[in-house]
Amino acid sequence: MPRQTWEYNRLKFPASHAPPLRNVTAHIESAANHAAAARRIQQLRVEIEDRFHGVAQMPSTMGACLVMLGVGLILILMWMVSRHIDDLVDAMSHLFG
Numbered sequence: 886m887p888r889q890t891w892e893y894n895r896l897k898f899p900a901s902h903a904p905p906l907r908n909v910t911a912h913i914e915s916a917a918n919h920a921a922a923a924r925r926i927q928q929l930r931v932e933i934e935d936r937f938h939g940v941a942q943m944p945s946t947m948g949a950c951l952v953m954l955g956v957g958l959i960l961i962l963m964w965m966v967s968r969h970i971d972d973l974v975d976a977m978s979h980l981f982g
Contacts, residue, residue, distance in 0.1 A: 890899040899912050966973065 890897060
């Protein structure tokens with residue numbers, strides 16, 4: 886996973902991403918251990934969350950293909966069950982009857 890680190894005003898901001906998953910992981914570290922640094926980190930976290938809530942993603946081609954594949958598999962399964970329903974009823978009646 887590619888990893889980048891930004892530093893600003895004694896704050897470290899390492900981030901890594903996984904493009905196939907459209908995922909980003911970020912971790913904020915501060916060299917200073919006082920309330921001002923904690924407030925800056927909290928403010929940065931709130932700003933990032935607000936920005937990510939406004940980001941809308943279009944459905945991906947791979948996601949649409951996986952949905953269609955799942956629907957196709959369900960339809961094939963239901964078709965096979967409907968063709969062999971008499972055999973299934975006989976098997977259940979011998980098993981539980």
